[in-house]
Amino acid sequence: MARSPLTLAASVTAALPRVGVVGVGALTEGAAGRYDSAVAHLDDGRRVVVRVPAEPDTAPEVAAQARALRALTPGVRSLLPFRAPELLGETAIDGSRAIVVDFLPGYRVDAAHLPPGRGAATSVGAALAALHALPVSIVRTEGLPFRTPGQVRADAARLADRAAATGAVPVPLIVRWRRALDADPLWRFESAVVLGGAGAASFLFEDVDDVPHVTGVLEWHGLSVGDPAVDLQWLASAPTAAQDVFDTYVSASDRAPDAGVRERARLYAELEFAKWLVHGHDAERSDIVDDAVALLESLAATVAGSDLLTDGQVDVDGAIALLGQVPAAHSATASDTSMHTDAYDAAELSQWIDDDDADRETAPVDVEAETARAAATAPSGSTVSASTPGADAVTGPIDIARFGEDHAEAEREAERASRAAFQRWTSSASE
Numbered sequence: 001m002a003r004s005p006l007t008l009a010a011s012v013t014a015a016l017p018r019v020g021v022v023g024v025g026a027l028t029e030g031a032a033g034r035y036d037s038a039v040a041h042l043d044d045g046r047r048v049v050v051r052v053p054a055e056p057d058t059a060p061e062v063a064a065q066a067r068a069l070r071a072l073t074p075g076v077r078s079l080l081p082f083r084a085p086e087l088l089g090e091t092a093i094d095g096s097r098a099i100v101v102d103f104l105p106g107y108r109v110d111a112a113h114l115p116p117g118r119g120a121a122t123s124v125g126a127a128l129a130a131l132h133a134l135p136v137s138i139v140r141t142e143g144l145p146f147r148t149p150g151q152v153r154a155d156a157a158r159l160a161d162r163a164a165a166t167g168a169v170p171v172p173l174i175v176r177w178r179r180a181l182d183a184d185p186l187w188r189f190e191s192a193v194v195l196g197g198a199g200a201a202s203f204l205f206e207d208v209d210d211v212p213h214v215t216g217v218l219e220w221h222g223l224s225v226g227d228p229a230v231d232l233q234w235l236a237s238a239p240t241a242a243q244d245v246f247d248t249y250v251s252a253s254d255r256a257p258d259a260g261v262r263e264r265a266r267l268y269a270e271l272e273f274a275k276w277l278v279h280g281h282d283a284e285r286s287d288i289v290d291d292a293v294a295l296l297e298s299l300a301a302t303v304a305g306s307d308l309l310t311d312g313q314v315d316v317d318g319a320i321a322l323l324g325q326v327p328a329a330h331s332a333t334a335s336d337t338s339m340h341t342d343a344y345d346a347a348e349l350s351q352w353i354d355d356d357d358a359d360r361e362t363a364p365v366d367v368e369a370e371t372a373r374a375a376a377t378a379p380s381g382s383t384v385s386a387s388t389p390g391a392d393a394v395t396g397p398i399d400i401a402r403f404g405e406d407h408a409e410a411e412r413e414a415e416r417a418s419r420a421a422f423q424r425w426t427s428s429a430s431e
Helices: 005-015 056-071 120-132 137-142 149-165 171-182 233-237 242-252 261-282 286-303 316-324 367-377 407-428
Strands: 021-026 035-042 047-053 087-093 096-102 192-194 203-208 211-217 224-226
Touching (some): 005 035, 005 047, 005 087, 047 056, 056 087, 056 096, 056 137, 261 286
Antiparallel strands (some): 035 047, 047 096
């Protein structure tokens, strides 16, 4: 049962004993019921927000939020072009931790309604670039999570494995994810300070000269060092603004070029459906499992015939090797920590699936047969890519001579591409 604003106001006086509360009101955060929150008016003129976990499962998020906000020292905050909440106090209410932070003014924009062009989209891109440019020592000093590219990749692979083990993931999706997970160039990135799963609700806007700008960022409980792409995955549900966000993010970033950030962001967005499936399986909730299966089938129909990888290719042997990695259906193993971000929100997960494909069913695909058929019809000396197959989708022959036979030379060529290559993928990556 949700706590009343008056109950929450009492916790404010406990956390801030030298101030009085002269008014209180409910605060709608769009947090899918994970928190009980209220905004309180203090006798010194300030407004503060009190937040208490609504369920035991969200208690770690509140604790992590308090820890992250303590890590944002005045020096760190001076490096950011926006405000972050300031932790004012903590107390306990009904055995749960309650935190009190200052109130940040502004409004939010749903991902699907984020407009393209100058304003909200470009401001979000610049805000994320500034966040990802923070020194990693901020996180390391506070003992917050620190993950290398190898660890990020292993976690993503583990999640895909667990989802596939349920036997409920369409085979084309498994092959699509395997190709991305096995593509070494995709995972050559520099770890950065991240929010750990930003979303449209993380950003507060205010109008400056009638143009919306990001003036505040909320939801810091995932503060860590990891893959910058995890903070960009939500753009899959902002199709009209995504290009402008990515373009501004690239131009505002002074970090090492990361040609695969957009593809990894898309992969993480798709793996949210896999996470939802695994969550339902572990919780033995058939309703969640059914919902996740419907989402995965719709996703498979939406991406049929497309590929996450824009440049990397795999030969026939590689495609056959991928087939060998698709596990037979069996019970998923016990819980692990793969790809943990925010609590699951089925409504948000389904936003970016094309409504026209919502009722389309994905036909079973014999991937090995499709690959063999393509190989048999290919001209001598050519290879067949292992892009995601649909019922009629077979990739034609390609000329791989331009990639060179020396892996070391390929790596040197990738380095020479530098910033020009990094700019190029933003216009060619799929939505």
